[in-house]
Amino acid sequence: MSNEAVLHAPAGAGLHDAHGDHHHEHHHETFISKYVFSMDHKMIAKQFLITGMVWAVLGGLMSVLFRLQLGYPESTFPFLEDILGKWAEGGKITPEAYYALVTTHGTVLVFFVLTAGLSGTFANFLIPLQIGARDMASPFMNMLSYWFFFAASIVMLSSMFVEFGPFSGGWTAYPPLSALAAASPGSGTGMDLWLIAMALFVVSSLLGGLNYIATVLNMRTKGMSMTRMPLTIWALFFTAVLGVLSFPVLFSGFILLIFDRNFGTSFYLSDIFINGVGALPNEGGSAILYQHLFWFLGHPEVYIILLPAMGMVSEILSVNSRKPIFGYIAMVGSLFAIAILAFLVWAHHMFVTGLNPFLGSVFVLLTLLIAVPSAIKVFNWLTTLWRGNIRFTPGMLFSIGFVSLFISGGLTGIWLGNSALDIHLHDTYFVIAHFHIVMGVASMFGMFAGIYHWFPKMYGRYMNNTLAYLHFWITLGGAYMIFWPMHYQGLAGMPRRYYDYSVWESFKQFAELNRFISTVAMIVFAAQLLFLFNFFYSVFKGRKVTSQNPYNANTLEWTTPINPGHGNWVGEIPEVHRWAYDYGKDGKEFYLSNHTSRSRRKQSLIFKTEFISVIIFQCSRITGALFLSKIRNDKIHRNQKTNSITSSSSQTKGLHVIDKVHLELYRGFFLCHLLFAGAKSGRIRLGHDYTAFCSRHANHR
Amino acid sequence: MSAIVNEAPKRIHPHKFTLWVAMGSIIMMFAGLTSAYIVKKNQSSWLEFDLPVVFMYSTLVIIASSLSVHLAVKAFKAREMARYRTLITVTALLGVLFMGLQILGFMDLEARNIALTGAKSNSAASFLLVITGLHMLHVLGGVIALLVMFIKAYVSSVKNYSSLSIELVGTYWHFVDILWIYLFIFYNWIG
Numbered sequence: 001m002s003n004e005a006v007l008h009a010p011a012g013a014g015l016h017d018a019h020g021d022h023h024h025e026h027h028h029e030t031f032i033s034k035y036v037f038s039m040d041h042k043m044i045a046k047q048f049l050i051t052g053m054v055w056a057v058l059g060g061l062m063s064v065l066f067r068l069q070l071g072y073p074e075s076t077f078p079f080l081e082d083i084l085g086k087w088a089e090g091g092k093i094t095p096e097a098y099y100a101l102v103t104t105h106g107t108v109l110v111f112f113v114l115t116a117g118l119s120g121t122f123a124n125f126l127i128p129l130q131i132g133a134r135d136m137a138s139p140f141m142n143m144l145s146y147w148f149f150f151a152a153s154i155v156m157l158s159s160m161f162v163e164f165g166p167f168s169g170g171w172t173a174y175p176p177l178s179a180l181a182a183a184s185p186g187s188g189t190g191m192d193l194w195l196i197a198m199a200l201f202v203v204s205s206l207l208g209g210l211n212y213i214a215t216v217l218n219m220r221t222k223g224m225s226m227t228r229m230p231l232t233i234w235a236l237f238f239t240a241v242l243g244v245l246s247f248p249v250l251f252s253g254f255i256l257l258i259f260d261r262n263f264g265t266s267f268y269l270s271d272i273f274i275n276g277v278g279a280l281p282n283e284g285g286s287a288i289l290y291q292h293l294f295w296f297l298g299h300p301e302v303y304i305i306l307l308p309a310m311g312m313v314s315e316i317l318s319v320n321s322r323k324p325i326f327g328y329i330a331m332v333g334s335l336f337a338i339a340i341l342a343f344l345v346w347a348h349h350m351f352v353t354g355l356n357p358f359l360g361s362v363f364v365l366l367t368l369l370i371a372v373p374s375a376i377k378v379f380n381w382l383t384t385l386w387r388g389n390i391r392f393t394p395g396m397l398f399s400i401g402f403v404s405l406f407i408s409g410g411l412t413g414i415w416l417g418n419s420a421l422d423i424h425l426h427d428t429y430f431v432i433a434h435f436h437i438v439m440g441v442a443s444m445f446g447m448f449a450g451i452y453h454w455f456p457k458m459y460g461r462y463m464n465n466t467l468a469y470l471h472f473w474i475t476l477g478g479a480y481m482i483f484w485p486m487h488y489q490g491l492a493g494m495p496r497r498y499y500d501y502s503v504w505e506s507f508k509q510f511a512e513l514n515r516f517i518s519t520v521a522m523i524v525f526a527a528q529l530l531f532l533f534n535f536f537y538s539v540f541k542g543r544k545v546t547s548q549n550p551y552n553a554n555t556l557e558w559t560t561p562i563n564p565g566h567g568n569w570v571g572e573i574p575e576v577h578r579w580a581y582d583y584g585k586d587g588k589e590f591y592l593s594n595h596t597s598r599s600r601r602k603q604s605l606i607f608k609t610e611f612i613s614v615i616i617f618q619c620s621r622i623t624g625a626l627f628l629s630k631i632r633n634d635k636i637h638r639n640q641k642t643n644s645i646t647s648s649s650s651q652t653k654g655l656h657v658i659d660k661v662h663l664e665l666y667r668g669f670f671l672c673h674l675l676f677a678g679a680k681s682g683r684i685r686l687g688h689d690y691t692a693f694c695s696r697h698a699n700h701r
Numbered sequence: 702m703s704a705i706v707n708e709a710p711k712r713i714h715p716h717k718f719t720l721w722v723a724m725g726s727i728i729m730m731f732a733g734l735t736s737a738y739i740v741k742k743n744q745s746s747w748l749e750f751d752l753p754v755v756f757m758y759s760t761l762v763i764i765a766s767s768l769s770v771h772l773a774v775k776a777f778k779a780r781e782m783a784r785y786r787t788l789i790t791v792t793a794l795l796g797v798l799f800m801g802l803q804i805l806g807f808m809d810l811e812a813r814n815i816a817l818t819g820a821k822s823n824s825a826a827s828f829l830l831v832i833t834g835l836h837m838l839h840v841l842g843g844v845i846a847l848l849v850m851f852i853k854a855y856v857s858s859v860k861n862y863s864s865l866s867i868e869l870v871g872t873y874w875h876f877v878d879i880l881w882i883y884l885f886i887f888y889n890w891i892g
Contacts, residue, residue: 137715206726214719218712244722248730255831256737263818265827267741281820284746289737296733 037147039139040566044146045125046458049451051153052117053532058157059108062101064525069093071518073500087165095499096185099168102497103186104160106171107194111201112156114305114443116149119243120205122308122450123212123236125458129557130230130580132221132573135566137214141207148204152197159193167194170497172294175268175287179260182274191261195254202247202254209247212240221556223576227332230555230580231325234332235311238339239304246300246343253293260285288353295346302439303342307335309446310377310406313399315580316453317381319553320396321388324581326609327380334373341370351419352426360419367417374410378403383613393551394468395453401476402445408480409438412487427497430490433483441479448475451535456550460563461542467534471527478524485513555580720869724876727839731832731880735887738828748823750815752888753806759799760885763840766795767878774871777864786854789867792874793847800837800844807833829888836884839877846870 038044065084068077069092076091087097124142128135136142159166168186169177173194181188216237220229256267260282268290269282318325325331347355347363355363381403390396412434415421425431448471455463494507501507501514549558556576560568741747773788807817807830816822817830850870853861 137719141719206723210719210722210726213722214715218715218718244726245729248726249733252730252733252737252835255835256734259818259827259831263827264820265818265822266824267737267827284744284824286741286744289740292740293733293737 037143039135039143041124041128041135041139041142042458042564042566042568044142045121047146048116048120048124048149051150052113052121053535055108055112055117055153057528057532059105059113060525060528062105062108064522065093066098066101066105067518067521069098069499070501071515073502096168097165098499099170099184099497100160100165100186100190103168103170104156104166107167107198108156109440110171110301110305111198112149112153114440114447115205115243115301116201118305118443118447118450119236119239119308120146120149120208121447122232122312122454123208123240125454126232126557127212127215127236128219129457129560129564129568130233130555131216131219131224132556132569132576133215133219134568134573136211137219138211141211145204145207145211148200148207152200152204155193155200156197159190159197162189162193164188164190166190172291172298173257174294175257175260175285175290176272176274179257179268180274180280181261195258195261199251199254202251205243206247209240209243212236213244216240221573221576224556227329228576228579230311231314231328231331231335232308232311234335235307235314238335239307242300242304242307242339242342246297246304249293250297253290253297256293257290288350291350291353292346295349296343298349299346300342302435303338305439305443306446307338309402309443309449310335312446312450312453313402314377314381314384315555316395316399316449317384317403318581318583319453319551320391320393320399321385322391322552322583323384323388324583325380326383326386327376328579328581330376331380334376337373338370341366341373345370348417348419348422351422357419364417364419368414370417371410371414374406378407378410383609393452394463394465394472395449397469397472398445398449398452401472402442402449404476405437405442405445405479409434409436409442413438424493425490427495428490429486429494429496432496433486433490436486437479437483441483445475448472448531453551454557455535455538456545457557457560457564459539459542460545461538462545462550463538463542464534467530471531471534474527474530475524478520478527481520482517482524485517489513554578554582714865716865716869717872720872724873727876727880730835731884734828734832734835735884738832738887739891741824741828746823748815748825750810750813750825752829753809755802755806755809756885756888759802759806760881762795762799762802763878763881766792766799767875769795770871770874774864774867777867782854785867786851789847789851789854793844793851796840796844796847796874800840803833803837832884836877836881839880843870843874843877846873 034040035043038047065080068080077088078091080088080091080093084093084097087094087100093101124136127133156166164185166186167173167178167190168184169191173191177183177187178191181191216229216233256265259265260268264282266282266285268287269280269285270287271279271281271283273279314325314331345363345367347359348367351360351363385400412430416425416431416434452463452468455461489507489510492506492510494501494510502511545562548560548562551558556574559574561570769788770792773785773792776782776785776788810817810826810829815826817826847870850867
């Protein structure tokens with residue numbers, strides 16, 4: 001079935017081959033079919049976005065409530081009793097309620113906001129528009145995906161109104177807290193509802209993910225080869241692959257948990273004592289098994305959250321710097337590398353569970369390897385900005401903010417990825433600071449960037465820029481003021497998830513800091529209301545978009561009408577002749593002109609930049625290798641001086657064998673790299689064919 | 702549309718592709734469970750027991766059903782509709798028989814005092830229940846799909862010339878068949 005047929009086929013489509021004689025018939029759209037049970041990917045995206053925003057407000061409000069407890073552990077706030085009832089008797093949040101709030105905040109933000117709200121919104125909205133498809137591969141499944149998410153939302157919300165409150169054992173739901181109904185107040189009905197909601201959520205994201213993959217691979221318009229795809233699509237594609245491969249494993253972990261909870265099996269439970277009385281009848285269960293199954297999803301989940309933001313940021317940075325994205329293939333390659341590594345690092349969440357130290361060191365290595373593709377991405381973002389003709393739109397500001405947060409949050413990841421340091425830092429505020437900056441706030445920034453950037457396409461109106469700038473600066477400053485101090489608290493050993501730190505002598509000193517963090521958290525939350533107002537006001541009353549392509553961007557969504565209907569393009573879907581980032585060099589305007597001659601010159605300029613950066617990069621590598629070998633040699637000499645037996649082997653003369661091989665390899669790399677980069681830039685002629693290939697390549701990008 | 706079809710005649714149908722990805726996803730779920738099984742097996746208090754003999758028969762049944770669904774696809778493509786209806790009926794019945802045999806297997810274990818659930822259960826037996834049970838649910842999904850196809854073949858007054866849905870069901874059916882064979886081998890020789 002082709003692109004066109006997807007639109008017109010009945011629900012459960014594909015049973016009849018639609019042969020395209022019904023091109024532009026008008027469907028009768030009722031309120032229900034247009035706004036509620038819509039199969040238009042753009043409407044489904046908006047549904048995901050609005051639901052995600054509702055959850056973001058709720059989740060954010062929860063964090064404000066528990067920050068109130070952490071910042072002012074001795075004070076009472078009578079208004080809390082009005083909101084929370086018996087959960088805050090006398091105006092003070094009870095410990096049970098505190099844990100429930102922390103747990104729900106985590107679950108909601110990770111899954112409902114930053115997974116469904118982020119990739120649900122932008123995968124649905126951008127994939128068909130940017131690859132030139134009328135709709136998703138299966139619009140019906142797409143609709144189902146949203147409604148499963150909606151059902152999950154309702155169940156999760158209802159868990160907050162049952163007698164003993166929602167689940168309170170942490171968003172990771174480790175057994176035995178999650179496996180025994182008697183373990184904590186929320187472990188009964190609250191946990192049941194949590195599991196149902198999460199099961200519905202998994203189904204929703206699987207249905208969505210299958211659709212995204214099938215759409216990206218099968219529904220691209222003429223000329224849209226994989227290497228011409230915008231990086232947004234690449235990122236959303238890898239996100240979907242991660243989700244489709246990792247959510248089923250979480251699901252299997254949940255199934256075993258359900259059996260332990262309801263049918264008395266012993267997958268995770270063993271003969272432990274509960275509340276000091278009576279051992280459980282279970283035998284031989286292992287709670288660590290759950291952790292393995294959970295984190296096998298849990299770590300890819302981090303990238304499910306982060307990759308869409310990375311993709312959108314790449315796109316927005318390039319459009320608003322008026323420059324081609326630097327190192328497109330490296331960007332795709334690093335996304336791929338991150339996606340692969342995502343599956344190989346889950347045990348770094350479990351360094352202190354008694355993991356075999358050797359196994360631990362393997363996971364340390366794999367974890368630290370993620371720094372390589374991440375650094376490539378950061379380098380490319382910065383070089384895209386470099387000498388660009390930057391337009392500071394709100395979307396652009398949030399994208400730059402993302403890069404900043406990703407760097408500062410990513411660096412602490414290198415600390416935490418080290419299993420020795422992790423013994424001290426595990427489960428402290430250092431971890432909280434790390435993942436909130438690198439994954440939470442950064443992805444939130446990606447989401448904001450996406451909303452500000454594509455709002456004109458979504459609603460045909462602009463958002464207010466002044467409010468947006470205010471929103472950006474308060475949020476960026478606030479995010480750093482909230483999470484930066486937490487690094488110090490974490491280094492001092494302050495554990496996470498505690499209810500009241502004022503009773504510990506060692507953490508009393510942080511009372512002032514905690515109060516500061518809580519105050520800033522409230523201000524930042526208030527700034528988000530600014531955003532909400534701006535969003536909803538602009539949906540109805542914003543300045544209308546008058547030009548089809550307000551950003552002069554190169555991607556296909558800006559070739560649709562200002563308010564695209566279901567099917568996106570009136571008439572034929574456009575053909576693609578260039579890659580997505582065909583902008584001028586150094587931000588010189590280059591939009592939509594005759595590209596043959598200028599494009600070649602521009603491409604050769606890019607290659608020259610590449611040529612120089614290759615030289616710098618490789619030189620630094622060789623210097624590094626020489627330096628290392630010098631250290632090693634010094635060490636060998638020192639050892640030999642101390643050792644009385646000096647067996648003079650060939651190793652002592654000159655360089656160590658390993659270093660020799662190392663250096664030779666580097667030299668080889670260097671020469672090859674130089675040759676190719678030179679050939680590409682036209683400095684070195686490799687004969688007619690290769691140069692011709694390069695210029696041809698340049699024309700067709 | 703026709704232009705696009707002419708352009709890329711060999712492009713795989715999106716729904717077929719989606720099914721392949723979905724099968725990958727299902728494989729991951731079973732991979733998760735079977736690796737948990739291996740981890741658990743190497744820990745203390747693991748109960749070794751013989752598999753129910755019935756599982757051997759159920760394996761034969763599901764292989765037979767795979768054959769019949771294959772013939773059904775062929776019959777549909779040859780427009781032999783009577784034969785097609787018979788064959789999908791046979792496949793669905795074999796699917797039901799398979800599920801019945803699996804349940805017999807569980808009952809056999811319970812009769813041998815190997816508890817599958819409850820306080821006295823060992824996770825070895827519980828794993829068998831969970832993994833086999835999940836596989837049964839997937840077979841059930843296939844049977845329901847066949848029932849829908851069956852009803853469509855009888856009730857619908859519109860002649861249906863697209864073999865897409867039967868091909869999808871066929872692929873899925875072969876998949877659950879292979880999945881069971883994998884599980885059978887896993888229980889017997891790997892796990």
